[in-house]
Amino acid sequence: MAITSQSRSQLAGAAVLFGSLCIASQSAGAQELELMHFWTSGGEAAAMNVIKEAAEEEGIEWRDAAVAGGSGMNAFQVLQSRVAAGNPPAAMQMHGAQIHQYAEAGLLIDLSDVATSEEWREVIDPNLLRYAEFDGSWVGIPFNIHRPNYVWANKEIMDRYGGNVPDNWNKFFELGDRMKADGIIPLASGGQPWQDLLLWELVLLGDQGQDFHRRALIEQDVSAIDSQEMRAAFETFRKVLDYTDPNRANRDWNLATSMVMNGDAAMQVMGDWALGEFISAGLEAGSDYICEASPGTDGMYVWNADFWGFFKGLGEDGVEGQRTLATLTMSADVQEQFNVLKGSIPARTDIEANQFTPCGQQGIADRAAALEAGTMVASFAQNSAQPTDVRGVYEDVVTQFVGNPAMTADQAVSQILDGLRSL
Ligand code: GAL
Numbered sequence: 449m450a451i452t453s454q455s456r457s458q459l460a461g462a463a464v465l466f467g468s469l470c471i472a473s474q475s476a477g478a479q480e481l482e483l484m485h486f487w488t489s490g491g492e493a494a495a496m497n498v499i500k501e502a503a504e505e506e507g508i509e510w511r512d513a514a515v516a517g518g519s520g521m522n523a524f525q526v527l528q529s530r531v532a533a534g535n536p537p538a539a540m541q542m543h544g545a546q547i548h549q550y551a552e553a554g555l556l557i558d559l560s561d562v563a564t565s566e567e568w569r570e571v572i573d574p575n576l577l578r579y580a581e582f583d584g585s586w587v588g589i590p591f592n593i594h595r596p597n598y599v600w601a602n603k604e605i606m607d608r609y610g611g612n613v614p615d616n617w618n619k620f621f622e623l624g625d626r627m628k629a630d631g632i633i634p635l636a637s638g639g640q641p642w643q644d645l646l647l648w649e650l651v652l653l654g655d656q657g658q659d660f661h662r663r664a665l666i667e668q669d670v671s672a673i674d675s676q677e678m679r680a681a682f683e684t685f686r687k688v689l690d691y692t693d694p695n696r697a698n699r700d701w702n703l704a705t706s707m708v709m710n711g712d713a714a715m716q717v718m719g720d721w722a723l724g725e726f727i728s729a730g731l732e733a734g735s736d737y738i739c740e741a742s743p744g745t746d747g748m749y750v751w752n753a754d755f756w757g758f759f760k761g762l763g764e765d766g767v768e769g770q771r772t773l774a775t776l777t778m779s780a781d782v783q784e785q786f787n788v789l790k791g792s793i794p795a796r797t798d799i800e801a802n803q804f805t806p807c808g809q810q811g812i813a814d815r816a817a818a819l820e821a822g823t824m825v826a827s828f829a830q831n832s833a834q835p836t837d838v839r840g841v842y843e844d845v846v847t848q849f850v851g852n853p854a855m856t857a858d859q860a861v862s863q864i865l866d867g868l869r870s871l
Contacts, residue, residue: 479769480509481762484530485541486523488516489702491724495790499591502776508769513537518701519642519830520546531555536759538770543831544579544588545839547757551582557758557767558585559774568778571796573815575824576753579832588755589774590795592787595811596719596827597650597750600705600726601738605632605714613715613740617655617684620743624691627714634691636713638699641847645839646829647717648846651688652681654744658825665828668838673864682849682857689850708737717742719752719830723791723807739807749818752830753795841867 515523563586580588614620624634663672707713783794801812826833
């Protein structure tokens with residue numbers, strides 16, 4: 449969902465309306481907070497419950513405002529309408545790009561004093577500072593770091609085909625052809641715009657490399673977009689779709705994960721929030737499932753993060769509750785307990801790996817190595833690399849490309865360039 453430049457002015461307008469309305473609308477009662485998020489799958493809910501229980505122990509009355517829909521595909525629209533009406537929740541779980549847009553509109557409280565007293569700067573993953581801070585204020589409280597560039601594979605099926613997850617897309621196609629000949633769905637996936645954009649981004653990254661990903665998506669360099677590499681990425685992506693099933697349209701990501709769990713499909717390319725589903729299903733890494741980097745991205749840590757953004761306008765008790773929730777979310781204990789269940793790794797770099805599952809432990813080690821090697825790659829699809837209106841241009845084109853088998857790579861390139869020029 450793109451928050452366009454037009455809607456940015458709505459946000460600014462909301463800042464005025466909101467400033468006048470919401471103090472009146474917020475009850476001054478005990479630390480009752482309305483908390484909006486989109487974590488409704490098994491693993492997501494189990495992880496968020498860690499935060500909820502810790503908050504209630506600190507005296508917060510948690511009014512849950514969950515909005516189902518993977519990656520916030522519905523929640524961000526609900527939030528924008530609430531903000532435009534001058535009636536935002538006390539806090540929203542959102543990505544870095546949304547944090548910056550609401551901070552830019554002056555709608556988020558500044559937690560710099562808490563950041564200083566809790567010494568967050570000393571422990572936070574340095575990649576997250578770009579979104580945790582805005583214009584000298586501390587506006588985003590990170591829950592985690594997620595890693596979108598994973599393949600989740602059914603161990604029993606993979607063992608029938610040699611046991612190795614393909615580390616490039618040509619090997620994936622060879623393996624997929626053998627699976628299709630045996631009536632096995634090689635790739636479980638969900639045909640929703642956010643999922644298709646994520647798959648497309650990972651195919652482009654795996655096929656064309658980190659430098660091209662930066663030029664084409666982060667810099668929107670016309671010579672990179674209007675290139676043979678970009679056309680090749682679209683053609684590979686088109687071929688990948690041939691290894692999914694015909695019922696993928698609008699399938700939720702966690703239902704695709706279940707297909708891998710149940711042996712209805714061999715693999716899923718999805719972020720490590722899928723790990724939370726395997727964990728909540730009581731399945732074991734190595735014996736039930738395999739986690740590997742998506743084809744061509746070994747050694748790269750593609751990342752996105754989830755943050756609390758705390759909205760202004762509450763009374764004294766409410767603000768106290770927001771500060772309490774921010775502090776406990778960043779605490780070492782909660783960071784460990786939450787991320788073990790969420791499938792992500794902590795936003796803090798000082799958390800031991802021993803409580804994590806094997807895939808989580810590998811992730812913590814890989815993050816440290818990628819920080820050293822300069823191979824942390826902010827995910828464009830997951831709102832961690834560009835503003836939502838830029839992301840929206842690419843998402844709209846990829847969605848059309850998936851929906852229209854006759855659409856060519858040339859047409860896709862032209863539509864991206866036209867869309868960027870229209871911003
Ligand atoms: C991502 C989000 C994750 C996970 C996933 C599926 O965008 O950062 O925390 O929830 O969507 O909903």
